[in-house]
Amino acid sequence: MKAAQIVRPLDGRVVSTPEPEISANDVLIQVHAAGICGTDLHIFKGEYEAMYPLTPGHEFSGEVVAVGTNVTRFRVGDRVTADPNIPCNTCDYCQRNEPNQCRNLRAIGVTRNGAFAEYVAAPESVVFAIGDMSYSAAALIEPLACVVWGLKRVEVQPGDSALVLGAGPMGLLVAQSLKSAGAARVVVTDLIPWRLAMAEQLGAAATVVTDAGQDARLKSIAPDGFAIVVDATGIPAVLESTFRYVKPRGTIWVFGVTPVGTHVQFPAYEVFRRDLKIIGSFAVNRTFPQSIALIQSGTIQVEPLISHQLPLDDFVQGMVLAEKDPKRVKVHFCL
Ligand SMILES: [Zn+2]
Ligand SMILES: [Zn+2]
Structure with missing residues (x-):
């Protein structure tokens, strides 16, 4: 063969x-x-x-x-x-x-x-x-099953605001899935404008191009930050930036795969002071049936x-x- x-x-x-x-x-x-x-x-x-x-x-x-x-x-x-x-x-x-x-x-x-x-x-x-x-x-089905496993760990609350950093295939699945799980407003960032257009077609409430003005625009959209912030890039600097965008009591979902051995810096005092949660999710964990159902029903495109x-x-x-x-x-x- x-x-x-x-x-x-x-x-x-x-x-x-x-x-x-x-x-x-x-x-x-x-x-x-x-x-x-x-x-x-x-x-x-x-x-x-x-x-x-x-x-x-x-x-x-x-x-x-x-x-x-x-x-x-x-x-x-x-x-x-x-x-x-x-x-x-x-x-x-x-x-x-x-x-x-x-x-x-x-x-x-x-x-x-x-x-x-x-x-x-x-x-x-x-x-x-x-x-x-x-x-x-x-x-x-497999990539979506990875998203479903993370979603189960993140425990979206009805009405949560969410920010997804990265509109690659995983970011676009994460954005749709957060919405289907109850997030009210999902904002997506990426370097590439036409990927953001796709994110909007798939239900993102707003999108922001990653450039020098990103932080200011995210601040105007969510002055206090987002309840859920997802890194869907695997880029260490982007992962570090999640702490700037998460609101008190919020959750950071480490979803993008960084190179093995990567270390990032995080503001430990802020994690303590703002009751932050940092969640990882690895691969699939008995989540194929849910992923199949989400695709078959048209819930996730x-x-x-x-x-x-x-x-x-x-x-x-x-x-x-x-x-x-x-x-x-x-x-x-x-x-
Ligand atoms: Zn894969
Ligand atoms: Zn075993």
Whole structure:
């Protein structure tokens, strides 16, 4: 089969490899859509805990083409996606129903070969039916499931004001999700004006271009700050800026992925004095069903986020485009 492979950091190519072998508990999926995520870019650049050589790709959908002998819930022809995170189900975190903190967590496209390939194998336990939603929409179930997990930790209160820093694919999902969870007014910032136009189309109450005037404009929108401030950029300086925008009793949601080892400075006295909460959220934590429901019902719109659809042969160009192209939001490979 055809598969993209990162041989070592910064060395990617499309190769011909054997199809994945499936065990008795596995489902073999013919990939139809697979999205490039910031994590794939970190893996490409060697900034993430991955194994090389690796076929990346963990946001995907496709069709079942073979099932192992123990598989009971799926059959050939089913339209599916998979939660890329494979917990061990036996460690103490798994036993406490905290599988995203599993001590032996493995992940499709990170520690085992992923979906930037014609076929990918996944254990039945992480496979989900997608009904009749499009394959491209279904390849956004995973990123939205990450947002849903964070939302559950943030505990939005009815009527909260919220600020989302960054209108990339994740920021646009976060902004919509905060609103659906009860936030009254969601404001979005980004460097790129047309991304902000998209944020407004998707329900943002106001948007602010990131430039020298950003702080003054945010101050005029919310003089006292926002109840929820989300970093959806992963840029350390942007994360530090969240403390300027959060109101007393507010919550800062650390959602963007900073490079491993990043430290930022924060005003410790203000965290104390203003009763601030700082919340992290990692990956998916049994939130695929909710994400599927939000997309299927039209509560969250995902298809407008897909800015580019490329063939897998354009793997390296896709990675470059997903990192730098000013017109990018979500880049998908279609197979
Ligand atoms: Zn991802
Ligand atoms: Zn575990």
